[in-house]
Amino acid sequence: MNIYVKKFLKRLLKYRLTGQFKSFKLTNTIPNPNKTINRIGLYLHIPFCKNLCPYCPYNKIEFDEAKARRYEKAVFKEIDMFEERLKDKPMGSLYIGGGTPTTMLRGLLNIIDYLKRKFNTLRNDICIELAPNDMSQEVLEQLKNAGVTMISIGVESFNDRLNQKLGRKMEGKIIYDSVVRAMTIGFDSVNVDLMFVLPTQTFEELRKDVRTAVECGVHQISAYPLFAFPYTELGKEMKIQNVTRPPGRVIRRMLAIIEQECLNNGYVRCAVWSFIKKEYKKFSSVSRHYYKGFGASSGSMLGDSFYVNTFNVDEYCKTLENNKEPIALSMPFNTRQEMAYWLYWRIYEMYINRDEFSSLFNKDFNKIYGDIFSFLKLIGFATEDKEKIFITGKGSYWVHRVQNEFSLSNIQKIWGTCIFNPWPKEIRF
Ligand SMILES: C[S@@+](CC[C@H](N)C(=O)[O-])C[C@H]1O[C@@H](n2cnc3c(N)ncnc32)[C@H](O)[C@@H]1O
Ligand code: SF4
Structure with missing residues (x-):
């Protein structure tokens, strides 16, 4: 066109x-949300990862023990600041994204516990994003005991060659074992994220990835085409100026394979890129209309205003240590x-x-x-x-x-x- x-x-x-x-x-003003909201979801962002993937557009930094401890305290402070406004309000679910939230497992469990104590209406699902290289039996059990009900595993591919091409330092066997292990814990919903149109990926390799996820018995399969964002390592390598999507005809052909495999195996479509076994609850990061986000780069949607916290982890901690709100940008709605x-x-x-x-x-x-x-x-x-x-x-x-x-x-x-x-x-x- x-x-x-x-x-x-x-x-x-x-x-x-x-x-x-x-x-x-979006401007650098502190908003003054006024709208009466009946029900609100919570979001928590944990910005640490063990290894940084070159294609990843999310806000994350390499894990560092001291930084993680400082971050945990800062999140407590942000929760305290919001306590009055949220207390007694009926709550939807808590969604924990990243990064890889389990990199700071102890701190994460403390934050979940703190949220539950502060907001006694938080009785719904707790959903979390996991990376396969941080999913030992012990980690999974501790999450389950903390009340986590729904998990999403960033598999991307089970194929070693493709993971290497992606710059993802994980072995297919470890990824597979992690998914199988997660299925034995008894979470209400286990979603697996796959990525497709990966460099040099064939149609058959994609089919095999979907079949492997199906074979593990996961409740939901989500598959995203690889987008390249100019500000990521991948984008810089590609010297791109705008976000680059793979060609539409390739996405459509590959999506047809994913759809065929999923529909043939008892899954139904539940979002543009997701398929679910009918009897299970959907794992989704976008089902809450009103939400309050905690953590660096988290967004909050409070009806008459939308705002985002600073993305910088040190600045986030410093601002809260000075008893100020870490909001970087806001926009009235x-x-x-x-x-x-x-x-x-x-x-x-x-x-x-x-x-x-x-x-x-x-x-x-x-x-x-x-x-x-x-x-x-x-x-x-x-x-x-x-x-x-x-x-x-x-x-x-x-x-x-x-x-x-x-x-x-x-x-x-x-x-x-x-x-x-x-x-x-x-x-x-
Ligand atoms: C925040 S990541 C969390 C997953 C977890 N940290 C991991 O990497 O295993 C959420 C998902 O977004 C998808 N994703 C990440 N970068 C992407 C990109 N450039 N294009 C398309 N999907 C992407 C991946 O499927 C990934 O699992
Ligand atoms: S894809 Fe996951 S593990 Fe990789 S850098 Fe992004 S958040 Fe971290």
Whole structure:
């Protein structure tokens, strides 16, 4: 598509969804959230990893014992600062992401315990991201005892050659054993993350990876095409200026293989890139509309404002040691923008619950977005029943492809700035 036509269509869609043509602006102001929120999820970011993978766009640094101990104390302080505002509020789940949260296992368990003591309404799922090289029997059992119910394992591939190409220092055998071990612990849900369109990966190698995950009996399989972000080591090596996705036709062919293997083995699609065994609960990092994030680089969505903490681990700790909030950037949200934010993630999850929309915004979903979904239904990208609208398998790739037009460049701008600058003045996107 001609680049100008694409830009024009993008602006038009942005206007239709958010009610504004102008760029959004995150600024270095401390927000003052006021909206009454009935139910809130918690997010905790642990930014340490044993080895740093060259393709990884997330906020992480190499593990260091002293830094981890300082970080744990800083997180306690951030929790204390928020205690009054969150106390007694009904809570959704706690999601712990990274990095590799278990690198600071003792500190992590202390933080989980602290959160549970401070917020006695925190009785829902505790979900955590794990790396296969840090999943001993002891680690897994301690997580289970701490109340972790759902885990996601960053397998990426079971294939040694591909892991080497990716710069991931893990052996296929160790990865496989870790997944098998995790299945014996009794978590409510075990998700495995795979990556595809890896350098030199063949279709058969991908099929084998999916089959291995199926053979382990995991409850959910998520597979992501490898995106290259300019600010990562991979991006620098590739000398790219913009986020680079693998060619669409390769993604679609490979996704068809993943879909075929999953559907043939009793899984159903539960998100654009995820398949689940029907009877299990979905592992997802994006199912909570309102959430409060703790830790460096964590985001918080509090209805009338969205904000992110500084990404820099030392600055995060220093700011809290000085009894100040570690917020780097924030943006006020009007209702229209909040609706668009909600819709973005519901589409990613492939279904929209109209009643949830009405209870959150006190508005009829069809009056606000009905025309868009009538069009999607007409071209076979959506269906509906009385309660929900569903994105179809046929629509999932294309609807998500359009979402990528917005999300990837925004991630590049926001993360790509914040990873290098702890306190940016302003980011427009
Ligand atoms: C924050 S990582 C956590 C996993 C864990 N730290 C590990 O590496 O084993 C979450 C997932 O994002 C996916 N991911 C990471 N970098 C990616 C990239 N450049 N493109 C696509 N997916 C990526 C991987 O599947 C990874 O498991
Ligand atoms: S992919 Fe996982 S282990 Fe690798 S650097 Fe990123 S968060 Fe750390």
